[in-house]
Amino acid sequence: xxxxATEVNRNVFLALASIIVLLCSLLLPGTTYSQVDxxxxxxxxxxxxxxTLSNELRCPMCQNSSLSGSTGGVAEDLRREVHRMIMEGMSxxxxxxxxxxxxxxxxxxxxxxxxxTVLLWFGPLLFLFIGGLFAFGIWRRARxxxxxDTELDKSQQKRLRQLLGDKT
Amino acid sequence: xxxxxxxxxxxxxxxxxxxxxxxxxxxxxxxPSMLIDKPIPNFELTSVDGSGVSNSDLPDQIFxxxxxxxxxxxxxxxxxxxxxxxxxxxxxxxxVNYRDRQGLAIDWLANNGNPFSFSILDESGRFxxxxxxxxxxxxxxxxxxxxxxxxxxxxxxxxxxxxxFLPAIAELLEEGG
Numbered sequence: 001x002x003x004x005a006t007e008v009n010r011n012v013f014l015a016l017a018s019i020i021v022l023l024c025s026l027l028l029p030g031t032t033y034s035q036v037d038x039x040x041x042x043x044x045x046x047x048x049x050x051x052t053l054s055n056e057l058r059c060p061m062c063q064n065s066s067l068s069g070s071t072g073g074v075a076e077d078l079r080r081e082v083h084r085m086i087m088e089g090m091s092x093x094x095x096x097x098x099x100x101x102x103x104x105x106x107x108x109x110x111x112x113x114x115x116x117t118v119l120l121w122f123g124p125l126l127f128l129f130i131g132g133l134f135a136f137g138i139w140r141r142a143r144x145x146x147x148x149d150t151e152l153d154k155s156q157q158k159r160l161r162q163l164l165g166d167k168t
Numbered sequence: 169x170x171x172x173x174x175x176x177x178x179x180x181x182x183x184x185x186x187x188x189x190x191x192x193x194x195x196x197x198x199x200p201s202m203l204i205d206k207p208i209p210n211f212e213l214t215s216v217d218g219s220g221v222s223n224s225d226l227p228d229q230i231f232x233x234x235x236x237x238x239x240x241x242x243x244x245x246x247x248x249x250x251x252x253x254x255x256x257x258x259x260x261x262x263x264v265n266y267r268d269r270q271g272l273a274i275d276w277l278a279n280n281g282n283p284f285s286f287s288i289l290d291e292s293g294r295f296x297x298x299x300x301x302x303x304x305x306x307x308x309x310x311x312x313x314x315x316x317x318x319x320x321x322x323x324x325x326x327x328x329x330x331x332x333f334l335p336a337i338a339e340l341l342e343e344g345g
Binding site: 063077100101102103106 | 196199200201202203267292293294296297298299300301302303
């Protein structure tokens with residue numbers, strides 16, 4: 001009697017466990033999906049440029065995905081525009097300028113170097129420099145200590161013995 | 169020197185704390201428009217009711233350019249405000265029917281009322297790109313020379329009208345007079 005009860009309990013436990021495992025697998029970071037458009041290109045080079053541009057331009061509506069990874073309406077329109085401009089023979093910098101004139105810095109995943117973005121570009125270098133200063137200071141102090149005379153003089157040795165309870 | 173050594177980390181902490189605190193409340197959703205103080209891009213399109221429209225059809229006074237679509241739920245929320253503004257003659261409102269279908273747009277206006285002098289039909293979203301639109305609703309304040317002076321993203325309700333648009337309009341009038 002009790003054994004069947006345990007068995008039922010175990011089955012319930014197993015069922016619950018598998019549900020939990022399934023749910024957890026939903027939380028795993030999935031692959032990033034690129035939107036599949038049916039754009040046609042004359043050459044592979046054009047196709048590669050399209051891929052690079054739509055990865056470097058940010059979707060204005062969805063904040064943290066690129067044009068290529070977004071299903072948003074604007075992203076779809078902008079991909080179509082990028083395709084049109086490539087087919088019309090515009091250069092990458094012309095296409096980026098077109099986007100910048102309409103959507104501003106936001107659309108560029110690689111921000112321009114301006115007064116406002118200096119910290120963004122060189123902040124890490126600045127922090128590296130500050131960290132370097134600290135590291136240098138610590139290293140210098142450590143060397144100074146190891147270089148200096150470590151021998152204790154007579155009065156210090158006496159005090160040391162007192163502290164150690166004069167066991168020697 | 170030792171005083172500096174004590175205060176430096178404290179100052180550093182305060183600086184980082186203030187910067188991060190501010191960061192918590194930064195509005196990253198509202199992007200600045202690139203078209204502020206620039207003229208409305210040239211267009212030669214049709215309106216929702218089928219007639220041809222271009223820049224010369226725009227009002228030669230201060231007006232609102234409202235980006236809307238029949239699929240857009242927040243547009244329904246701001247709709248009464250737009251209706252009131254145009255019915256009371258407070259300001260003309262021109263619509264941009266953005267990424268919609270003409271038939272759906274006509275039905276939407278018939279069902280909900282039409283606050284627009286006319287609505288530019290932008291089924292492809294191409295005019296929206298020139299405006300730097302990233303989703304309906306958006307509302308642009310345009311001066312009498314057809315120059316965009318202010319943009320508001322998302323719902324334009326009475327509060328937004330009072331707190332954002334009226335001061336911006338007052339500023340424009342002051343400039344003009």
